[in-house]
Amino acid sequence: MPTFVINGMSATVADGMTILEAAKQLGIEIPHYCYHPKLSIAGNCRMCLVEVEKFPKLQISCNTVVTEGMVVRTDTEKVRKAVTGVLELMLIHHPIDCPICDQAGECGLQSYYMKFGLHKSRFPLEDKVHKKKVQDIGGQIVLDAERCILCSRCVRFLREVTGTCEMEFFDRSDHSEISIFPGRPLSNNYTGNLADICPVGALTSKDFRFKCRVWFLKTANSICTGCANGCNVYADFKGDILYRLRPRQNDAVNKTWMCDFGRLEYRKANEDRLLTPVIREGGKPIAAAWESVMYTTAMKFKDAAEAHGPESTAVIASPQSSNEELFLVRKLAKEILKTPYTGFSFRAPGDQTFDDFLIRADKNPNSLGAQLLGFSEEGFDRTLKAVSEGKIRALLVFGNVLADLTEGEIVSLLSKVPFVANVGTNDGAVPRAAHAVLPQASFAERGGTFTNYAGRVQRFQPGFRPRGKARAGIEIVSELANRMGAAWAFAGEASVFQALSASEEPFAGLSYESLGEQGRPAGGAK
Amino acid sequence: METVLTTHFADERYRRVDRYLELGGYEALRKALSGPKERIVDEVKKANLRGRGGAGFPAGVKWGFLPKDLSRPRVLVINADEGEPGTFKDRQIMARAPHLLLEGIAIASYAMTIHLSYIYIRGEFVREAKIVEEAVAEAYAKGFFGKNILGSGFDLDVYVHRGAGAYICGEETSLINSLEGKRGWPRIKPPFPASVGAFGLPTIVNNVETIADVPWIVTHGGEKFASLGVEKNGGTRLIGVSGPVNRPGVYELSAGVLLRDIIYTHAGGLKDGKALKAVIPGGSSTPVLRPDEIDVTYDIESMGKIGTMPGSGGVIVIAEGTCMVRALSVLMNFYAHESCGQCTPCREGTGWLAKVMGRIENGQGREGDLELVLDVCDNMMGRTICPLADAAVMPAQSFIWKFREEFERHIKDQKCPFGNRF
Numbered sequence: 001m002p003t004f005v006i007n008g009m010s011a012t013v014a015d016g017m018t019i020l021e022a023a024k025q026l027g028i029e030i031p032h033y034c035y036h037p038k039l040s041i042a043g044n045c046r047m048c049l050v051e052v053e054k055f056p057k058l059q060i061s062c063n064t065v066v067t068e069g070m071v072v073r074t075d076t077e078k079v080r081k082a083v084t085g086v087l088e089l090m091l092i093h094h095p096i097d098c099p100i101c102d103q104a105g106e107c108g109l110q111s112y113y114m115k116f117g118l119h120k121s122r123f124p125l126e127d128k129v130h131k132k133k134v135q136d137i138g139g140q141i142v143l144d145a146e147r148c149i150l151c152s153r154c155v156r157f158l159r160e161v162t163g164t165c166e167m168e169f170f171d172r173s174d175h176s177e178i179s180i181f182p183g184r185p186l187s188n189n190y191t192g193n194l195a196d197i198c199p200v201g202a203l204t205s206k207d208f209r210f211k212c213r214v215w216f217l218k219t220a221n222s223i224c225t226g227c228a229n230g231c232n233v234y235a236d237f238k239g240d241i242l243y244r245l246r247p248r249q250n251d252a253v254n255k256t257w258m259c260d261f262g263r264l265e266y267r268k269a270n271e272d273r274l275l276t277p278v279i280r281e282g283g284k285p286i287a288a289a290w291e292s293v294m295y296t297t298a299m300k301f302k303d304a305a306e307a308h309g310p311e312s313t314a315v316i317a318s319p320q321s322s323n324e325e326l327f328l329v330r331k332l333a334k335e336i337l338k339t340p341y342t343g344f345s346f347r348a349p350g351d352q353t354f355d356d357f358l359i360r361a362d363k364n365p366n367s368l369g370a371q372l373l374g375f376s377e378e379g380f381d382r383t384l385k386a387v388s389e390g391k392i393r394a395l396l397v398f399g400n401v402l403a404d405l406t407e408g409e410i411v412s413l414l415s416k417v418p419f420v421a422n423v424g425t426n427d428g429a430v431p432r433a434a435h436a437v438l439p440q441a442s443f444a445e446r447g448g449t450f451t452n453y454a455g456r457v458q459r460f461q462p463g464f465r466p467r468g469k470a471r472a473g474i475e476i477v478s479e480l481a482n483r484m485g486a487a488w489a490f491a492g493e494a495s496v497f498q499a500l501s502a503s504e505e506p507f508a509g510l511s512y513e514s515l516g517e518q519g520r521p522a523g524g525a526k
Numbered sequence: 527m528e529t530v531l532t533t534h535f536a537d538e539r540y541r542r543v544d545r546y547l548e549l550g551g552y553e554a555l556r557k558a559l560s561g562p563k564e565r566i567v568d569e570v571k572k573a574n575l576r577g578r579g580g581a582g583f584p585a586g587v588k589w590g591f592l593p594k595d596l597s598r599p600r601v602l603v604i605n606a607d608e609g610e611p612g613t614f615k616d617r618q619i620m621a622r623a624p625h626l627l628l629e630g631i632a633i634a635s636y637a638m639t640i641h642l643s644y645i646y647i648r649g650e651f652v653r654e655a656k657i658v659e660e661a662v663a664e665a666y667a668k669g670f671f672g673k674n675i676l677g678s679g680f681d682l683d684v685y686v687h688r689g690a691g692a693y694i695c696g697e698e699t700s701l702i703n704s705l706e707g708k709r710g711w712p713r714i715k716p717p718f719p720a721s722v723g724a725f726g727l728p729t730i731v732n733n734v735e736t737i738a739d740v741p742w743i744v745t746h747g748g749e750k751f752a753s754l755g756v757e758k759n760g761g762t763r764l765i766g767v768s769g770p771v772n773r774p775g776v777y778e779l780s781a782g783v784l785l786r787d788i789i790y791t792h793a794g795g796l797k798d799g800k801a802l803k804a805v806i807p808g809g810s811s812t813p814v815l816r817p818d819e820i821d822v823t824y825d826i827e828s829m830g831k832i833g834t835m836p837g838s839g840g841v842i843v844i845a846e847g848t849c850m851v852r853a854l855s856v857l858m859n860f861y862a863h864e865s866c867g868q869c870t871p872c873r874e875g876t877g878w879l880a881k882v883m884g885r886i887e888n889g890q891g892r893e894g895d896l897e898l899v900l901d902v903c904d905n906m907m908g909r910t911i912c913p914l915a916d917a918a919v920m921p922a923q924s925f926i927w928k929f930r931e932e933f934e935r936h937i938k939d940q941k942c943p944f945g946n947r948f
Contacts, residue, residue: 041714042714044870045869045870046869046871056908057908058909063716082909085871085901085909086871086909088905089874089875089902089905089906090874092874092878093874123878127881129877149870150868169709171867172863172864172865173864173865173867173877174865174873174876176867
């Protein structure tokens with residue numbers, strides 16, 4: 001634990017820490033481009049130069065380990081001139097095409113220019129070296145070689161994280177550029193990260209390209225719903241449109257990365273949404289008010305239970321639901337409906353790709369949460385069997401699919417139930433067949449927690465108000481329960497979580513606040 | 527004067543092992559193998575042998591940087607990527623006395639307990655590489671390389687590796703990367719090659735001339751070698767003189783020789799009785815000297831006092847009538863072409879310097895261009911992983927400092943007074 005002095009302030013830091021990391025910890029900003037906390041040290045951008053006593057030359061702070069008694073200055077005229085000088089050199093061949101560059105607003109060159117540069121160009125326009133712009137290099141990425149500052153983050157990412165090595169440096173001196181090998185485009189499931197780690201506009205996302213200026217975007221801390229890994233993400237939105245997901249650092253889950261599938265999960269919040277309550281009469285959907293959908297649904301369940309007993313009702317939960325929603329759904333099923341038919345399935349239609357890094361075969365964010373809260377695959381099978389035997393008179397389904405069944409199978413199954421209510425965010429086979437559709441807020445519009453495959457309970461926060469007439473899942477479930485005779489008074493997901501952690505052993509000892517931004521493992525004091 | 531390296535350079539057959547043996551070759555190896563390793567390192571230290579690649583780092587001290595424990599194999603890499611403009615001495619050793627180098631490799635490897643050595647030869651040296659490869663085969667055949675060398679139980683394998691023609695691969699860490707089959711980019715230090723070098727193993731990189739001196743040191747002793755030179759600069763060194771002199775070539779001289787004598791005595795003075803205009807004393811990267819600065823001895827310390835260095839021993843003579851702007855422009859184009867592109871200041875700065883120099887020489891210089899160049903130099907110097915940026919900056923600064931009037935005249939007249947045009 002060496003003690004050193006930085007800008008006159010004495011501090012003790014962990015062994016082996018570099019000046020750059022130590023400064024960051026102490027709130028001192030050292031500009032840098034090539035340094036990335038999850039990649040090897042390249043030391044080639046030369047922006048992080050600092051003065052270290054007893055060293056005649058300025059040292060790169062990213063590769064200089066703090067030693068006992070070291071005296072560092074980041075605020076001298078010499079350092080400032082050096083940083084400004086490096087920045088000027090970085091910019092001499094840069095096209096300065098900020099008005100048409102997607103990176104504008106979150107660009108390392110822009111921010112440092114405003115902080116350290118502000119110089120007039122001393123380099124004649126006609127002397128600029130031109131390189132290829134708008135190159136589709138595969139995956140989710142477009143390369144503009146002219147904007148590149150050759151920090152090598154992308155090359156190191158593909159070498160060290162994915163191990164696929166699709167990119168390299170080509171040519172020398174000021175004609176150096178990064179590119180793929182001819183005819184060998186990016187071929188891994190993590191290409192989107194390249195746009196994140198590129199500090200400038202050289203690597204941008206094909207999907208986000210020209211969609212929105214980043215300074216219009218607001219951000220919510222969220223969790224990717226694409227699989228059971230639960231990668232921490234930033235959900236960037238404008239108004240009630242979600243524009244993109246970016247990885248948020250959580251060393252216990254996804255470090256600073258996310259996969260390309262997860263990156264496109266944001267579309268679910270925008271496309272094919274269920275935005276208005278629907279009653280289906282005689283096979284025809286009719287837009288309805290919440291009041292009438294709630295009334296109808298509650299009445300149908302009560303009628304079924306009174307006429308045929310509680311075992312004529314059933315509830316199929318969804319691993320896309322939050323822990324809070326699942327907790328209330330189970331409460332509804334056990335305490336109000338008192339039905340033996342409950343369950344959930346983590347099976348899902350479509351591609352079940354998985355790898356040994358971030359992509360799980362289970363494409364749901366909360367399968368483990370559903371299990372811990374008492375729902376089972378076995379219960380799901382039992383419920384479906386009862387449905388197919390015509391024993392169920394009123395069925396409540398969460399989510400727009402039933403395991404990995406096809407639309408035809410779902411339609412023929414649900415036709416055996418006189419009343420099907422569906423709570424969900426997106427259109428699909430189930431809402432198309434349901435007699436009542438109760439539109440639910442998407443993950444960007446509601447808060448809650450998911451329990452990932454490893455048992456980590458993580459919060460996601462709402463970005464904006466639910467679109468259309470959609471409502472938060474816990475509100476829908478609470479109101480249904482109250483209309484069926486309960487007297488629940490939950491005020492938001494935090495209060496539900498409080499009740500949940502008080503009664504559910506795996507969640508004992510956790511509070512909504514204690515989960516913080518990084519989540520905590522379920523399983524009590526384990 | 528006693529010579530270490532060039533004694534038999536004139537002998538055409540000296541490059542063959544038979545002739546080399548006739549003239550006492552590989553006796554030093556025999557002597558070295560019969561004694562303790564530490565004695566060899568001690569003799570090299572006593573010899574005040576400074577690295578001949580340009581930096582002048584004491585060879586014995588460098589050898590001492592290897593980790594003490596022998597758990598990981600170590601590697602000796604010979605830097606035969608002689609690419610510094612104005613330098614052509616290692617080439618002579620390889621072409622005329624390859625076995626001096628090979629014997630040096632065997633002795634140095636034994637001294638450092640190294641069983642694997644690479645000779646990294648510059649790509650353009652086709653002929654020299656062939657000669658060295660033949661010599662290596664001869665050495666294997668005679669039992670100087672391979673298993674159980676001369677019955678000592680010591681094993682050593684030596685491989686010749688050809689470069690692909692990049693100047694930067696003369697820098698030891700990019701040479702190591704190139705040797706590993708990677709892009710020739712210098713590595714950040716730490717770790718230093720002595721702890722993590724070629725293939726992750728502790729590695730010593732030495733220049734051809736440095737290692738070729740080792741057999742003589744073993745035969746005659748370190749003190750004798752030291753006495754051939756001056757204080758802190760032991761032995762002789764090969765000095766290559768180029769430019770409009772009467773006898774250009776490589777001369778083996780003591781470091782105590784005056785730069786004036788190198789030019790006027792050994793190289794026979796300037797052709798056609800022309801006056802001296804400038805001297806680049808130690809390869810193109812070293813700061814230029816004016817004619818009134820050449821009464822200086824060729825040792826590292828004396829040259830350092832006047833702001834330059836003997837570098838890799840390449841004396842480039844510039845005669846009157848030569849345009850210094852054009853000369854600098856040529857040099858700047860070289861560095862702009864050879865910058866590896868890794869560090870920002872060098873990648874962008876060398877090209878900028880070349881462009882400004884080009885326009886000044888072409889009669890399109892602008893007011894303030896010299897201040898611009900000096901400021902860009904300031905932003906490059908000491909700011910990069912390897913010294914290539916410094917190597918470009920040193921001539922740029924010194925040319926402008928010492929011949930400023932000539933640069934200013936180019937800009938003022940908007941033309942080259944010598945009539946040069948690119």
